Amino acid sequence: MTDLGPLTGRTIEELCRAGGATEGVLYLLDREHECYRRTAVLGSPSDSTFPGSLPLSHPVPHHLYASYKLALERHRPADMSQIAREPSVGSALTAMGVALVLPHVNRGRLIAFSLLGTPRSQDHEPASVNSLLAALAQTATNAFDTHMLYEDLHRSHLLMKRTDRLKSLETIAGGFAHEIRNPLTSIKTFIQLAPERKDDPDFIREFSRIVLDDVYRIERLIEEILDYARYMEPKLTEEDVNDIVSSCLYFIDVKADSRGIKIEKELASDLPRVMLDRQQIKQVFLNLFLNALDAMGGRGGSLRVRTRTLVKPGGKLWVQVETEDTGEGIQEGNLEHIFDPFFTTKHESGEHEGTGLGLTIVHQIIQEHRGEIQVQSAQGKGTTFFVNLPALSA
Ligand SMILES: Nc1ncnc2c1ncn2[C@@H]1O[C@H](COP(=O)(O)OP(=O)(O)OP(=O)(O)O)[C@@H](O)[C@H]1O
Ligand SMILES: [Mg+2]
CATH class of the missing domain: 3.30.450.40 (GAF domain)
Structure with missing residues (x-):
């Protein structure tokens, strides 16, 4: 008991x-x-x-x-x-x-x-x-x-998750600043033009719609970031994995760009939905994407993210997310340790010192979702992670 x-x-x-x-x-x-x-x-x-x-x-x-x-x-x-x-x-x-x-x-x-x-x-x-x-x-x-x-x-699991989550917030904050620049520009333009165009109904109607959408977008982003930062009890909702992947890619876009890393995404259009905790699954993909960027260092390269539907024996549907980078790869002897708590090869050499908790958390969250994670790596060529999540049947 x-x-x-x-x-x-x-x-x-x-x-x-x-x-x-x-x-x-x-x-x-x-x-x-x-x-x-x-x-x-x-x-x-x-x-x-x-x-x-x-x-x-x-x-x-x-x-x-x-x-x-x-x-x-x-x-x-x-x-x-x-x-x-x-x-x-x-x-x-x-x-x-x-x-x-x-x-x-x-x-x-x-x-x-x-x-x-x-x-x-x-x-x-x-x-x-x-x-x-x-x-x-x-x-x-x-x-x-x-x-x-x-x-x-x-x-301690909760604490680890929380620490890891706060760490990726730094990147998210960078992405956020970038993300709100466009909607802010359009709002500013509207306010500047409004006094002289106030009698043009087409202008007012069209621009009001755009500005309102922009305000909603900013609100949504703020909400997403707050949700992500705040620790909450796991909450399962029916989600579109493509949407989560895209949102995470947005957040790392600025960082990738500054390092000359190209992001390519191939998202399946007919992906089944998955019951998942949105913030936790975001944490999974952010960790995988940030690791991929780290592995490519300042040398540039590409991060390719694909989503697809898998049909397992027995007809069960799964959603697979593949993250492929062209980074330094993982040494064969290290492959069996990458999910261990505190295993890291980032010892102050790069931009930051690793805690070695990223993949431990990833593994834990995937397990809690009854999913699977697999990795393939070739030293000097790159690494590919596969995340499989059980999908809701059509
Ligand atoms: N895409 C990748 N390419 C090459 N090596 C990787 C990749 N992903 C993970 N690794 C290896 O696995 C180790 C553990 O990863 P993990 O995310 O758990 O910790 P970390 O990235 O070192 O630290 P932190 O996540 O706290 O920044 C890394 O130090 C690295 O050696
Ligand atoms: Mg990491």
Whole structure:
């Protein structure tokens, strides 16, 4: 179980069963808010006795942690008697009606604790009950720890994606400045001419339409850039891949131009639509295109982008995007590492130092879309990436 709700619920249930208690509460460490949060309850303990969250400094967790450390030093597991011996904790627990306290400690950290009410009867040997409880508590602790590792992993993936996205914003900003120059010129011209042509209805009608379109275009661009920069939860929408590819090519156009790199696009006209997260797929193509530009350095060359429909065995439709550059290519020994986190050959030599996260993110996003990515490369000649995405059937 990696889902926190059922996991903590089941834990407190099993602990209460083993300890013969009818009431129990489990508090789990909330690392973000630096407190312990009540995540599972058995029976009907009151909110005033067991608040929704307890500060780290509350005597119970505070002392549980201290006594655990003490116990570790003595090479003995922490037990209830030690905790109750501390007067402030003892009175806090008595006030709560708690008979048993189980610390969940992992790698020296109190990640949770379970508080159990008074047992129904004492028909079991206390020592055997305690060792059963200790074993159950340890199993639960391991599961909580796994859950926290999952959370950490998820968080670092998000962080990586975000860092990578902000990096490509620099290029986008350059493209944006270039993109809005034309519509701005037409708006300016209209405003300059309007006073003297205000009585010419054809002029006013025609130009108003153009200017309005230009304003919409600028608005759209601003929206696209903001969407791209802002991190949002993945959002799947039905999209035209050609449109996304074109928009990314727009953004890198200025950079390519300044390096004498020709961009050629061959976009299939009858491409099926794909359910995808527009901003994430943009991130994929921007990363691939920027890598292609880097591989060509200042020597010029060409970046050819093609889209096509693939029909896989069984009749399933896929959309393929091929990115072919005439850059330096990838050394054979490096091919198997290019998707590894932090693998980069750009060590301050070129315009920028690489983080080696670009292709890791690309791979991750494609996987999340149940797609595929393949690469072919010939040293000194160039590299081709194929991105396949499952399409919506017609
Ligand atoms: N089109 C390409 N041509 C040649 N080599 C490439 C190409 N794409 C990727 N590589 C190689 O793969 C490595 C990893 O790429 P990745 O995008 O993950 O990181 P990076 O480009 O080095 O750094 P960053 O993306 O942070 O700028 C690159 O350093 C480069 O050696
Ligand atoms: Mg890169």
